[in-house]
Amino acid sequence: MTRPTRSACHLLALFAVASAVALAGCAPAATQSGRGPMNTTTAPFDGTRSAKDVFTDFLNTIDDAVQNSGTTFPGWDRKRTAGYSTESCAIKSKEDGHRYAVVGEGGPVSDPKAAVESMKAHWQALGYTVEGAVPWPGPAGAIDLSATTPAGVRIVFGASTNGSTINVKSDCTRDPLARETTTETVPLGGTGGGGPMSTTGAPNLSTGTRPAKDVFTDFLNTIDDAVQHSGTTFPRWNRQHVAGYNAPACGVKAREDGNQYYTNIEGGPVSDPKAAVESMKAHWEALGYTIEGAVPWPGENQRIDLSATSPLGTRVVFSPSKGKSGINVKSDCTLDPLAKETTTDTIPLDGNRHP
Numbered sequence: 001m002t003r004p005t006r007s008a009c010h011l012l013a014l015f016a017v018a019s020a021v022a023l024a025g026c027a028p029a030a031t032q033s034g035r036g037p038m039n040t041t042t043a044p045f046d047g048t049r050s051a052k053d054v055f056t057d058f059l060n061t062i063d064d065a066v067q068n069s070g071t072t073f074p075g076w077d078r079k080r081t082a083g084y085s086t087e088s089c090a091i092k093s094k095e096d097g098h099r100y101a102v103v104g105e106g107g108p109v110s111d112p113k114a115a116v117e118s119m120k121a122h123w124q125a126l127g128y129t130v131e132g133a134v135p136w137p138g139p140a141g142a143i144d145l146s147a148t149t150p151a152g153v154r155i156v157f158g159a160s161t162n163g164s165t166i167n168v169k170s171d172c173t174r175d176p177l178a179r180e181t182t183t184e185t186v187p188l189g190g191t192g193g194g195g196p197m198s199t200t201g202a203p204n205l206s207t208g209t210r211p212a213k214d215v216f217t218d219f220l221n222t223i224d225d226a227v228q229h230s231g232t233t234f235p236r237w238n239r240q241h242v243a244g245y246n247a248p249a250c251g252v253k254a255r256e257d258g259n260q261y262y263t264n265i266e267g268g269p270v271s272d273p274k275a276a277v278e279s280m281k282a283h284w285e286a287l288g289y290t291i292e293g294a295v296p297w298p299g300e301n302q303r304i305d306l307s308a309t310s311p312l313g314t315r316v317v318f319s320p321s322k323g324k325s326g327i328n329v330k331s332d333c334t335l336d337p338l339a340k341e342t343t344t345d346t347i348p349l350d351g352n353r354h355p
Contacts, residue, residue, distance in 0.1 A: 047091035047174035049151075051098075055084070055182065058100045058170040061153045065166045066106070068122050069157065070115045073106035073166065075297055084182040089172035090251035098178035101169040103264060103317075103328055112141040112159040119157050123147050128155075136160075138236075163324075165264065172251075208252035208335035210312075212259075216245070216343060219261040219331035222314045226327045227267070229283050230318065231276045234267035234327065245343040250333035259339035261331040269322050273302045276320040284308045289316075297321075 063078040086098035109115040116133050123130055128147040136142040142160035149155070152171030158164055224239040247259035270276045277294055284291060292307040303321035310316065313332035319325055 047097045047172055049171065049173050049175070051173055051175040051177040054170050054173045054175070054178065055081075055100055057149070057151050057153055058102075058168060061149055061155055061170075062102065062104070062166060062168050064126075065119070065155060065157055065168070066104075068119055069106060069109075069159075069164060069166065070118065071107040071109050071159075071164050073104055073164075074299065076104060081182055085180075086178050090253060090257075091172050091174060097172040097174045099170045099172045100178075103165060103167045105326065106164040106166065108161050108163050109159045110161065112143045112161060115159040115164075116143045116145045116157070119145055119159075120147075163266070208258050208333055210332065210334050210336070212247075212334055212336040212339035215331050215334045215336070215339065216242075216247075216261055218310070218312050218314055219329060222310055222316055222331075223263065223265070223327060223329050225287075226280070226316055226318055226329070227265075229280055230267060230270075230320065230325060230327065231279065232268040232270050232320070232325050234265050234325075237265055237267075242343055243345045247331075247334075247339045252333050252335055258333040258335045260333045261339075262329070264326060264328045267325040267327070269301075270320040270325060271322070273304050273320040273322060276325075277304045277306045277318070280306055280318050280320075281308075284316075287311075 059078060059081065062076070066073045066076050084100055084102075086100050089097045089099045091097045120130055120133065123145075127150050131146040131148065133143055133145045136144070140160040140162040142158060142162070145157045145159070147155055154169045156165070156167040158167070220239060220242065223237065227234045227237050245261055245263075247261045250258045250260040252258040281291055281294070288311045289308040292309065295305045295307075297303040297305070301321040301323035303319055303323070306318045308316055308318075315330040317326075317328040319328070
């Protein structure tokens with residue numbers, strides 16, 4: 001299981017959710033010294049930047065992280081610009097803007113601590129605000145490093161000896177073009193289908209009024225239901241394990257005024273990914289989920305990403321493959337202050353115990 005994200009990162013989380021990319025490997029490349037991979041070194045957070053600039057910075061941030069990750073992200077191609085859609089976000093009022101988001105999976109690193117230290121130094125040299133590194137228990141030595149670029153792009157680099165992740169979320173823009181699916185050219189054009197993203201940015205149904213207890217319980221139940229119907233095993237998942245989750249910031253009425261839970265867990269292979277997706281799709285439809293799409297990845301593992309949103313606004317991506325499978329879940333956003341606390345062994349949360 002890939003642990004719940006514990007930093008005010010993105011998100012997504014994991015990563016969660018806009019549309020998903022198959023990030024993949026490239027050889028390290030030099031980045032221009034003294035500035036990040038952005039069009040601008042500073043940017044207003046008032047939504048006035050064009051969709052073209054926001055999207056270009058988003059792609060460049062991903063590419064820079066891939067190049068400096070110390071591992072490979074086999075499906076990533078910076079030149080591929082078609083098929084991205086966005087999730088709604090808040091600037092001056094609820095969901096008055098849009099942003100790009102992605103979670104990508106890559107290969108392992110031999111020394112996660114060294115990989116994180118190297119990335120941290122690189123980001124600091126580019127003027128990123130490094131928000132912290134969170135180690136996770138377990139033999140894989142996993143560490144999540146979170147940062148924000150000068151233009152407001154949020155990024156989390158997760159390094160481990162089992163596999164690595166890059167989770168990127170752009171700044172929020174009010175440009176109407178951001179509502180359109182990207183095409184082969186930038187600026188955006190508005191006709192493309194599917195795309196390489198994990199989710200397609202279904203509407204956020206949350207008003208932020210639900211208590212943290214309910215949001216967290218629904219989050220866990222969504223994960224557990226997906227695990228039970230995945231057709232494979234997720235050895236590190238335990239529904240009874242409720243301690244140690246932190247909720248990254250999210251926007252309800254203003255930028256980062258709420259919190260939402262997020263995690264990405266890894267499981268075993270499935271013999272027939274297409275059949276697994278069809279089975280999960282039918283199950284989710286019976287539960288009233290909004291199915292957002294299924295995106296096949298290239299490669300011999302035949303991975304497919306199936307994205308959906310539950311009736312309560314929980315986003316989930318099921319990714320079966322002949323190699324390893326994944327489940328990526330992001331809760332709805334809540335204004336309950338208790339969501340800012342690390343979860344404990346009991347629900348409701350009390351914030352007094354940390355793992």
